[in-house]
Amino acid sequence: MSKSLQAIRGMNDILPEQTPLWRYFEGTVARLLDNYGYKQIRMPIVEFTELFKRSIGEVTDIVEKEMYTFDDRNGDSLTLRPEGTAACVRAVLEHGITGGGQVQKLWYIGPMFRHERPQKGRYRQFHQIGLEVFNLDGPDIDAELIIMTWRLWGELGIRDAVKLELNSLGTSESRGRYREALVEYLTAHHDKLDEDSQRRLKSNPLRVLDTKNAETQAVLVDAPKMADYLDDESRAHFEGLKARLDAVGIPYVLNPKLVRGLDYYSKTVFEWVTDKLGAQGTVCAGGRYDGLVEQMGGKPTPGVGFAMGIERLVLMLETLEQIPQEISRQVDVYLCAFGEEAELAGLALAERVRDQLPNLRLQVNAGAGSFKSQFKKADKSGALYALILGDDEMAQQVVGFKPLRGQGEQQSIAWDALAAHLATCVVQG
Numbered sequence: 157m158s159k160s161l162q163a164i165r166g167m168n169d170i171l172p173e174q175t176p177l178w179r180y181f182e183g184t185v186a187r188l189l190d191n192y193g194y195k196q197i198r199m200p201i202v203e204f205t206e207l208f209k210r211s212i213g214e215v216t217d218i219v220e221k222e223m224y225t226f227d228d229r230n231g232d233s234l235t236l237r238p239e240g241t242a243a244c245v246r247a248v249l250e251h252g253i254t255g256g257g258q259v260q261k262l263w264y265i266g267p268m269f270r271h272e273r274p275q276k277g278r279y280r281q282f283h284q285i286g287l288e289v290f291n292l293d294g295p296d297i298d299a300e301l302i303i304m305t306w307r308l309w310g311e312l313g314i315r316d317a318v319k320l321e322l323n324s325l326g327t328s329e330s331r332g333r334y335r336e337a338l339v340e341y342l343t344a345h346h347d348k349l350d351e352d353s354q355r356r357l358k359s360n361p362l363r364v365l366d367t368k369n370a371e372t373q374a375v376l377v378d379a380p381k382m383a384d385y386l387d388d389e390s391r392a393h394f395e396g397l398k399a400r401l402d403a404v405g406i407p408y409v410l411n412p413k414l415v416r417g418l419d420y421y422s423k424t425v426f427e428w429v430t431d432k433l434g435a436q437g438t439v440c441a442g443g444r445y446d447g448l449v450e451q452m453g454g455k456p457t458p459g460v461g462f463a464m465g466i467e468r469l470v471l472m473l474e475t476l477e478q479i480p481q482e483i484s485r486q487v488d489v490y491l492c493a494f495g496e497e498a499e500l501a502g503l504a505l506a507e508r509v510r511d512q513l514p515n516l517r518l519q520v521n522a523g524a525g526s527f528k529s530q531f532k533k534a535d536k537s538g539a540l541y542a543l544i545l546g547d548d549e550m551a552q553q554v555v556g557f558k559p560l561r562g563q564g565e566q567q568s569i570a571w572d573a574l575a576a577h578l579a580t581c582v583v584q585g
């Protein structure tokens with residue numbers, strides 16, 4: 157196929173054999189969020205470029221080199237969203253739904269776009285489920301977010317494979333004081349820093365803490381520690397969060413170098429990481445951003461949230477073989493009909509059954525075919541049972557009911573009794 161007719165590098169089709177696992181994952185998260193009282197919000201995929209520059213920060217990797225930005229026909233600079241927080245803040249401000257201290261607990265799902273170098277677990281179009289809470293400033297809500305994800309890992313069967321890393325960045329004042337101390341220290345060791353860190357030292361010094369360069373890491377060993385610069389309020393907040401995680405029994409690792417790649421954070425930051433996926437090990441990440449709403453033109457409004465990468469979590473489920481059996485079966489019952497008259501009767505019968513069992517996954521054979529070929533299709537569909545309508549069955553107004561997996565003889569069931577019979581043998585989701 158010519159290159160121009162292929163998908164763009166790093167932007168993947170999710171094929172029919174993969175979608176059941178995606179839907180299982182998304183459904184599990186959606187149910188959990190419902191149960192904790194979160195409401196879904198849907199934002200556009202494209203926003204004014206300015207929105208991301210102002211919120212994520214001009215000197216971040218995302219804004220400097222990863223955004224898909226273009227001019228539309230009006231000459232406006234637009235960007236495919238690289239993340240969801242900025243647009244969510246824009247939306248709540250635009251619609252005034254956080255005014256007067258109204259609490260909002262929101263979640264969203266959808267594709268995000270970053271021009272990163274594609275590799276396993278890192279794509280240019282990827283999908284997040286994200287969540288943002290407005291107007292709650294205590295550590296209790298930070299704890300709830302983490303507790304909720306902990307429950308999710310438990311439900312998905314991947315709890316033992318993820319680790320929680322935690323840090324506090326403090327308020328912007330305490331971070332400012334820390335930044336000064338760090339810059340002073342790093343400037344004294346300027347020549348030992350790698351090139352990227354030298355550049356970051358000028359533009360965004362906290363990001364030097366995030367370096368992967370071994371020599372720079374060695375320099376950082378004796379660098380000032382963020383925890384020593386936390387103001388009392390941030391310290392109390394962080395202690396409050398840790399006490400709650402301890403109360404629920406959620407293990408965590410304090411990582412003083414955890415700074416995150418977006419500029420809007422204050423106080424709590426956290427990442428759930430795994431060593432099961434190779435280099436792209438962060439499956440869920442977030443934190444508090446108490447200054448962001450005000451920075452975007454709103455009244456001071458505390459905020460906290462996180463986002464998880466769906467591709468990475470689906471990969472985890474596959475890698476750890478935590479794929480529930482029931483999702484591999486898409487069809488409960490397959491109806492085979494032989495001859496035109498049987499096909500018509502079969503269609504009507506199928507619809508009557510669907511009326512009575514709306515959750516039954518009933519597939520009606522399409523494309524006619526011999527007994528053998530229809531049976532082959534029934535078997536390949538993964539169905540538990542085949543229903544058979546031929547001349548004999550038509551004459552007696554019954555349907556042949558044949559178990560396809562395991563034991564059991566074929567039986568004849570009267571048309572009127574079919575739905576009731578199916579209800580007893582198929583466990584419906």
Ligand code: HAM
Pocket residue numbers: 238239240241270272277278279280282283284286287288417418438439440441442443444460461462463464465466467468
């Ligand atoms: P983030 O750390 O940039 O945070 O992304 C969150 C998660 O999205 C990552 O932990 C990862 O699982 C997934 N992810 C990010 N980039 C890629 C990629 N190129 N390919 C595949 N997966 C990826 C945010 O986006 C913040 N908005 C989170 C947040 C919400 N903070 C507060 N509220």
